[in-house]
Amino acid sequence: MSKHGQTNLETVSRRHMLQAAGFSAAAGVAALSKPSAAMVRYEGDLAILNVALGLEHQAIAAYDAGANSKLLNADQLKIAVSFQNDHNRHRDALIQFIRRFHGTPVAPKPSYDFGPITSAADIVKLAQSLEDGAMNAYLANAGKLENREILNAAVPILEDEVRHNTVFKQLLGMDVTGRLKY
Amino acid sequence: MVEEPEVNLVGPALEEKNVRREWLRLAGTASAGAILFLLTGDTKELYAQSKEGDLGILSAALYLEQEAVAAYQAGAESKLLPDGILKVAAAFQSDHKYHRDGISGVLKSLGVEPKGPEKKYDFGRLDSDKDILRLARDRENGAVLAYGTLASNILTKPVLNFGANVLVDEVRHRTILNSVLGIANY
Numbered sequence: 232m233s234k235h236g237q238t239n240l241e242t243v244s245r246r247h248m249l250q251a252a253g254f255s256a257a258a259g260v261a262a263l264s265k266p267s268a269a270m271v272r273y274e275g276d277l278a279i280l281n282v283a284l285g286l287e288h289q290a291i292a293a294y295d296a297g298a299n300s301k302l303l304n305a306d307q308l309k310i311a312v313s314f315q316n317d318h319n320r321h322r323d324a325l326i327q328f329i330r331r332f333h334g335t336p337v338a339p340k341p342s343y344d345f346g347p348i349t350s351a352a353d354i355v356k357l358a359q360s361l362e363d364g365a366m367n368a369y370l371a372n373a374g375k376l377e378n379r380e381i382l383n384a385a386v387p388i389l390e391d392e393v394r395h396n397t398v399f400k401q402l403l404g405m406d407v408t409g410r411l412k413y
Numbered sequence: 414m415v416e417e418p419e420v421n422l423v424g425p426a427l428e429e430k431n432v433r434r435e436w437l438r439l440a441g442t443a444s445a446g447a448i449l450f451l452l453t454g455d456t457k458e459l460y461a462q463s464k465e466g467d468l469g470i471l472s473a474a475l476y477l478e479q480e481a482v483a484a485y486q487a488g489a490e491s492k493l494l495p496d497g498i499l500k501v502a503a504a505f506q507s508d509h510k511y512h513r514d515g516i517s518g519v520l521k522s523l524g525v526e527p528k529g530p531e532k533k534y535d536f537g538r539l540d541s542d543k544d545i546l547r548l549a550r551d552r553e554n555g556a557v558l559a560y561g562t563l564a565s566n567i568l569t570k571p572v573l574n575f576g577a578n579v580l581v582d583e584v585r586h587r588t589i590l591n592s593v594l595g596i597a598n599y
Contacts, residue, residue, distance in 0.1 A: 313599035370581060373564075374574040383565040389577065390561060393584040398598050407589055408504035410511070413578040 276381050277334040279372045280325050283385075286365045287322040288339035291315055293361055296345055297354035307351055310398065311358070317391045324384055332378075352403075359399035366392040370411075467572050468525055470563045471516050474576070477559055478513035479530035481552045482506055487536050488545035498542065501589065502549065508582045515575055543594070550590035556583040 294315035297303060303311060326336040345357055369389040376382045400407050485506035488494060494502060517527040536548050560580040567573040591598050 310599050366581065370577055373577045374570045379565050386561050386564050386577075386580070390557065390580065390584050393581050394588045394598055397585045397588040398592075401589070401592060407585065408501055410508050410582050410585075411578060413575065 273332050273378045273381070276376050276378050277329060277332055279375060280329050280381065281334065281337045283365075283368065283372070283388075284322060284325040284329065285337050286361075286368055287318050287325060288337070289343055290318045290358075290361050290365060291322065292339065292343045293345055293357055294318065296343070296348060297358065300348050300354060302348070302351045302354060304351065307355070307402075311354075314358070314362075314395050314398075317395070321388045321391065324388070328381055328384060355399055355402050359396060359403060359405075362392055362396040362399060366396050467567055467569050468520070468523065470567055470576075471520055471572065472525075472528065473559065474563070474579070475513060475516045475520065475527055476529060477552075477556050478509050478516060480534060481509040481549075481556065482513060483530060483534045484536055484548050484552050485509065487534070487539060488549060491539050491545060493539065493542045493545060495542065498546070498593065502545075505549070505553075505586050508586070512579045512582070515579075519572060519575070546590055546594050550587060550594055550596070553583055553587040553590060557587055 294311050297311050298308060298315075329336045346353075348354055348357070366389065369385060369392055373382065373385055373389065376385060397407055485502050488502055489499060489506070520527045537544075539545055539548065557580065560576055560583060564573065564576050564580060567576055588598050590596075
């Protein structure tokens with residue numbers, strides 16, 4: 232998990248703890264002693280969703296940087312646009328879930344430092360590295376999600392990240408026959 | 414479990430030093446309790462969670478894995494695949510064996526004897542490398558859909574984590590086979 236992700240996680244957890252404290256006081260002793268389904272806030276899931284959202288924001292920005300560089304040829308640009316659309320869709324789905332469970336979606340950073348981008352290969356390498364990170368983040372966190380509906384939504388996102396990662400690995404001539412350790 | 418006859422397609426290069434190997438070793442030699450402890454540290458919890466729905470999902474997944482292993486085997490034995498593609502097919506078959514063995518190990522640890530594989534699979538006519546690639550691609554596509562649909566119904570965390578990793582392999586396989594067949598990945 233990136234430093235950026237950890238920061239989000241800590242901030243979000245702290246905020247939710249404070250929100251939960253306020254909510255509990257208002258709800259009163261009766262509600263506290265007998266929690267209802269409506270009170271389940273899935274704090275852990277919300278924190279995971281917000282870390283994932285941070286990664287989606289970062290990916291969208293990276294594809295923007297790639298497209299704006301004018302270094303990609305038409306075919307590469309087509310892939311980048313398609314994959315960025317996927318990330319836009321993931322972002323929107325994550326925001327929807329976070330709001331539904333009364334969380335606060337993290338905003339994109341004002342700017343991202345992707346290092347020097349001087350060639351199409353730089354962009355593909357950057358994108359592959361981000362997709363690989365996203366794939367591993369979703370994979371590592373899928374089993375931690377408590378809410379089945381959220382897990383249901385996360386599975387196709389994981390599938391997209393694997394597909395993106397594999398396409399870029401092929402473009403870069405990287406090995407695509409090795410499986411992860413598990 | 415009855416092994417299907419197999420050509421040895423896979424070299425020793427693939428990483429084997431991992432949790433799964435230990436998992437399978439224990440599944441083969443130790444009591445069910447020992448492997449469950451290895452997985453979660455809480456045998457009662459895992460038994461309680463797994464006994465019902467997860468067993469059905471694991472059995473269905475095992476069937477798909479056995480079928481995929483057989484499909485790649487049929488492809489390899491056809492001698493229609495060029496060397497480069499045969500190497501990839503061998504690696505993918507190895508992944509499916511890994512999935513199959515992992516699933517079988519979990520089933521055994523839960524006291525269920527894994528069924529299958531079928532004595533014979535009918536994959537239709539395989540007259541060209543394209544036929545084989547399409548066959549493999551369709552199996553991978555079916556596996557992605559199955560794991561993608563079933564994943565969120567798995568209750569046991571270790572099984573879910575294993576299933577998620579399997580799904581990652583299936584998507585990777587499908588993406589590459591799509592590329593080889595000229596099917597768009599974007």
